[in-house]
Amino acid sequence: MITKKIYLYFPKSETEKPIVYRLVKEFDLIVNIFRAKVTPEEEGYLSLEVTGSQENIDQAYAFLGGFDVVIQAGSKSVRWDEGRCAQCGACVVHCPTQALSIVDRKTRAIAFCEDNCVECLACVAACPFGACSSAF
Amino acid sequence: MIKTYAEINQKIAAGKAVVLTAEEVIDYVDKRGLEAAAKEVDVVTTATFGPMCSSGCFLNFGHSTPKMRISEAWINDVSAYCGVAAVDVYMGATQLRHNDPANMYYPGEFRYGGGHVIEDLVAGKKLQLFGLSYGTDDYPRREIRTLFDINDLNQAIMVNPRNCYQNYNVAINTSDKRIHTYLGILKARMRNMTYSSAGQLSPLLNDPFYETIGVGTSIWLAGARGMVYAQGTQHCSLVERGADGVPVEGAGTLALTGNMKEMLPEFVRGASFKGYGVSLALGVGIPIPILNPEILRRTTVRDRDIMACVIDYSVDYPEKTGKVLARYNYEQLRSGEVELDGKKVPVTSLSSYNKALRICDLLKAEIEGGRFLLSEPSQRLPLNQGMKPLNITGPAR
Ligand code: SF4
Numbered sequence A: 001m002i003t004k005k006i007y008l009y010f011p012k013s014e015t016e017k018p019i020v021y022r023l024v025k026e027f028d029l030i031v032n033i034f035r036a037k038v039t040p041e042e043e044g045y046l047s048l049e050v051t052g053s054q055e056n057i058d059q060a061y062a063f064l065g066g067f068d069v070v071i072q073a074g075s076k077s078v079r080w081d082e083g084r085c086a087q088c089g090a091c092v093v094h095c096p097t098q099a100l101s102i103v104d105r106k107t108r109a110i111a112f113c114e115d116n117c118v119e120c121l122a123c124v125a126a127c128p129f130g131a132c133s134s135a136f
Numbered sequence B: 001m002i003k004t005y006a007e008i009n010q011k012i013a014a015g016k017a018v019v020l021t022a023e024e025v026i027d028y029v030d031k032r033g034l035e036a037a038a039k040e041v042d043v044v045t046t047a048t049f050g051p052m053c054s055s056g057c058f059l060n061f062g063h064s065t066p067k068m069r070i071s072e073a074w075i076n077d078v079s080a081y082c083g084v085a086a087v088d089v090y091m092g093a094t095q096l097r098h099n100d101p102a103n104m105y106y107p108g109e110f111r112y113g114g115g116h117v118i119e120d121l122v123a124g125k126k127l128q129l130f131g132l133s134y135g136t137d138d139y140p141r142r143e144i145r146t147l148f149d150i151n152d153l154n155q156a157i158m159v160n161p162r163n164c165y166q167n168y169n170v171a172i173n174t175s176d177k178r179i180h181t182y183l184g185i186l187k188a189r190m191r192n193m194t195y196s197s198a199g200q201l202s203p204l205l206n207d208p209f210y211e212t213i214g215v216g217t218s219i220w221l222a223g224a225r226g227m228v229y230a231q232g233t234q235h236c237s238l239v240e241r242g243a244d245g246v247p248v249e250g251a252g253t254l255a256l257t258g259n260m261k262e263m264l265p266e267f268v269r270g271a272s273f274k275g276y277g278v279s280l281a282l283g284v285g286i287p288i289p290i291l292n293p294e295i296l297r298r299t300t301v302r303d304r305d306i307m308a309c310v311i312d313y314s315v316d317y318p319e320k321t322g323k324v325l326a327r328y329n330y331e332q333l334r335s336g337e338v339e340l341d342g343k344k345v346p347v348t349s350l351s352s353y354n355k356a357l358r359i360c361d362l363l364k365a366e367i368e369g370g371r372f373l374l375s376e377p378s379q380r381l382p383l384n385q386g387m388k389p390l391n392i393t394g395p396a397r
């Protein structure tokens, strides 16, 4: 069993289709949805983690590829830009999961641990330097 | 034992100066003793990196054909002050972008403003100038729209009326509502605290009585060779001071200038404070010459010797009540949690200790390499100066 993070963009034509349901039903995947959003233009975004066998995940990717969906495999939809991070630490208290934390007490360096991130977006609001951003 | 600026500069020029950072000097003096260390150490490097709102820059565009006396200008849609000369403008760090909804939909995001224009300039990006004029006989052009970058400008000189606050408030929010301030987002009912100081690395905390940092001091301003050109605005040295004269509140400030063409993008960064506005975060390094043991002793100040006052930004700060809820030293603040009224409150910083440390090291390397000489201030900063409030006077309407 392996776990993969993906996030998807659905144009208007695809938002009606029960894609997640079929991921569970046909490919036997355990789906953990972090965040979903449908805009007023009825485009949709979905950020999730899927757990299953490599074979089933490969098939699921192929299945998703059959839709008019943009697939971003391998990352969450929250990004931390190390180059833009000023290492101030302002985000640390707003992050509920310690995904953003002080990793070296001596130099007070900050790092982002993507695995811990639950995509609450608190850091996007709290970071003055635009280092944390959301894909949607 | 007394050294002079000239002696220290000779050693620097010869590549023989002993330079320590404000962090390293603490243990060094502990080990060697003050008298011996004062003989050995020539310079201590101090630094800070954080949002400094009172910043901006003068830009000179040169003349177009035909010429124009620019009377209104926007750079990437951010308004610049044009009440100078024909093609000189001043871009302030906190200027909002034209049509930014500000806090109309509270809390506003303030994604781009003067601070970001300054960041983009230093980063060498192309920016758009849009200018208007009423036209004169000698300057007939009435409108201009063109792309430029910092290399196209004759001068890009940063001129910051107030940087490097000696110490600063710690902010908290006792109200029931989340508030948005220049010290970041403060959760309701005292669920977090923020501070903004480099503590033991901070320039004026290592020279609390302005014995070496004064008007004319050479500084490292975001990588450029800059200088202190005046006392900073709101310089208020007449404040309560704790152990060894270290102020427990804002106190002294510096007005700084430097050539933006020499600056490093890493240390010039636009900042967006949700619900508050835009600003500029800057890196500043200041060398302290060890002229005598007393000056050295003051550079050994530690986080635990520097106190800061906790102010309620929901009431006491806006209403200027002067109330202080508590005091902590920077060692406590930096631990990430303090206790207030029996409650554990998480603490974070807006100022980057990590970057301040890097600046201390970069400046140290420049001095050791003989590339940065010290300058003796031509004027001391005022020692017993207070600060006036703005009283509202005049006929009632
Ligand atoms: S999105 Fe939330 S969980 Fe993820 S890093 Fe930001 S604050 Fe932490």
Ligand code: SF4
Pocket: A084, A085, A086, A087, A088, A089, A090, A091, A092, A100, A110, A126, A127, A128, A129, A130, A131, A132
């Ligand atoms: S608030 Fe932004 S700049 Fe500061 S440490 Fe967090 S991610 Fe980095």
